[in-house]
Every structure is written in C-alpha cells, then in structure tokens.
Amino acid sequence: MPARGDVPPLDPHLRGQIVKRSVVEVDGERWERLNIRTHVILAGEDIVEVVLFYTLPHLQPHDLIFISEKAVAGSQGRAIPVKEIQPGRLARFLASKVRPVPWGYGLSKPETMEMAIREAGVCRILLAASVHAVTRLFGRKGDFYRIAGQRVTSIDGPDEPTAPPYDQCVTLMPLHSDDICRQLVQRVRRWKGPHFPVEAAIVDVNDLGSVVLGASQGVHRKKLARILADNPLGQGPYITPIGILRRAPEETP
Numbered sequence: 001m002p003a004r005g006d007v008p009p010l011d012p013h014l015r016g017q018i019v020k021r022s023v024v025e026v027d028g029e030r031w032e033r034l035n036i037r038t039h040v041i042l043a044g045e046d047i048v049e050v051v052l053f054y055t056l057p058h059l060q061p062h063d064l065i066f067i068s069e070k071a072v073a074g075s076q077g078r079a080i081p082v083k084e085i086q087p088g089r090l091a092r093f094l095a096s097k098v099r100p101v102p103w104g105y106g107l108s109k110p111e112t113m114e115m116a117i118r119e120a121g122v123c124r125i126l127l128a129a130s131v132h133a134v135t136r137l138f139g140r141k142g143d144f145y146r147i148a149g150q151r152v153t154s155i156d157g158p159d160e161p162t163a164p165p166y167d168q169c170v171t172l173m174p175l176h177s178d179d180i181c182r183q184l185v186q187r188v189r190r191w192k193g194p195h196f197p198v199e200a201a202i203v204d205v206n207d208l209g210s211v212v213l214g215a216s217q218g219v220h221r222k223k224l225a226r227i228l229a230d231n232p233l234g235q236g237p238y239i240t241p242i243g244i245l246r247r248a249p250e251e252t253p
Contacts, residue, residue, distance in 0.1 A: 071241035072174035177214020
C-alpha cells in the first residue's frame with residue numbers, strides 16, 4: 001500500500017484535477033500516467049458520463065483512459081455490503097481453509113467466499129478447491145484462481161485499503177467491460193471529433209500486478225498490463241479511480 005504522501009490529502013476542490021504524475025519505461029518506451037481525482041462513484045451512476053466529465057478537459061490525441069474495475073463495478077451495483085451477505089455452510093467451510101493474504105482477507109472471509117460461489121457456481125468452486133488441495137502438495141500455487149476464473153480472481157473483499165463505502169463491501173468484477181470502453185471512445189469522439197485518436201480500458205490493478213478486464217479495439221492488453229503493473233492509481237482511500245496514459249517525452253540528456 002502506498003504511503004499517504006503519494007497523493008495530496010482529500011480535498012473536494014481537487015476533483016477533476018490531475019493529482020499525481022508518474023513515468024514508467026516499458027520495452028524502451030516511456031509512458032506517463034496521470035491520476036485524476038473524482039468523487040466516490042456509487043451505484044446507479046452512468047460510468048461513461050462520469051469518466052467523460054473528469055477526463056475531457058485533460059485529453060490529448062493518442063491518450064488512453066484507464067479506469068479502475070472497482071469504480072465500474074460500484075456504478076453497476078456490484079459492490080455488496082457485507083451485512084447483506086449471508087454465507088452458506090459451504091462458504092464457511094471453504095473460507096476456513098484459506099489463509100489470509102498480506103494485503104487483505106481475500107477469500108478467507110465467509111462473505112467473500114459466498115460471493116465467489118455465486119459468481120462461479122458450486123461445481124466450479126469445488127473443482128478449483130479440489131485441484132488446489134492436490135497441486136499445492138507439489139508446490140504449485142494459483143491453481144484455485146486459474147480454475148475458478150477471472151470473476152473470482154477480481155473479487156475485492158471488505159476492509160481492504162479503499163474509500164468508504166467500499167471498505168465495507170465485497171466488490172465483484174464489473175460486467176460488459178468491453179462495451180463500456182467502446183461506448184466511452186465513441187462519446188469522446190462526439191466531443192473531440194470523429195477521428196480523435198483515443199482508447200479506453202478497464203483494469204484490475206493492485207500491488208501484486210494488473211489485468212485488463214475490458215478495452216477498446218486498439219488496445220494492446222498485455223502491454224498495457226505491464227505499463228500499469230506497479231499500480232499507478234494507488235491502493236488506498238485516495239479516490240483516483242481514473243487515469244490517463246500517454247507517451248512521455250524523451251528525457252533531456
């Protein structure tokens with residue numbers, strides 16, 4: 001988790017402002033990542049409209065807009081308050097066998113495991129757990145999540161470092177991510193011109209790595225995941241769920 005000094009203190013006057021800039025080099029190319037502060041995006045909000053509102057003043061040709069999956073899921077009502085989740089017996093049993101991870105509880109909380117079962121189905125979760133129980137004896141890791149699938153891998157549990165109310169919710173993977181990215185690109189071009197070069201992506205990024213969950217047509221997903229692998233949006237209550245990626249100018253000798 002980044003230190004609080006990475007981003008200025010929360011200030012409503014900073015909404016819509018670029019509050020952090022960082023540069024990374026990948027395959028000999030320099031990329032600048034711009035963090036944009038927003039309000040806390042909640043269920044029922046049009047995520048495309050929200051992203052347009054905050055990014056349009058800053059966009060330049062050939063930019064890529066990247067959006068945290070938690071913001072998209074929240075707008076879709078896929079952040080479920082823990083108090084509304086009633087874990088079943090299977091969820092309680094499986095959760096008791098999971099070790100908490102360093103950055104949070106993961107699936108070791110019955111409520112989080114219950115949502116994983118609902119997302120993937122009982123059969124798939126049982127298969128994933130069975131394979132994991134065998135392969136870990138041989139030192140293999142990650143088989144549970146590989147079999148359970150991305151919808152389980154992307155689940156964020158409560159009490160993880162994030163802004164309220166999401167710190168008391170189980171947040172699920174957003175739906176229709178590719179469609180949202182295409183819509184966003186189309187809407188940007190309505191404002192900037194029909195041939196304005198821009199791309200968009202929805203990403204699941206944390207301090208362990210990054211995954212592109214959805215993207216517009218021109219995005220190189222594996223390369224983007226590498227560019228964002230150091231978690232430039234941060235992991236904490238900073239309310240910077242939207243970023244802009246652009247090529248950085250070459251360093252002056």
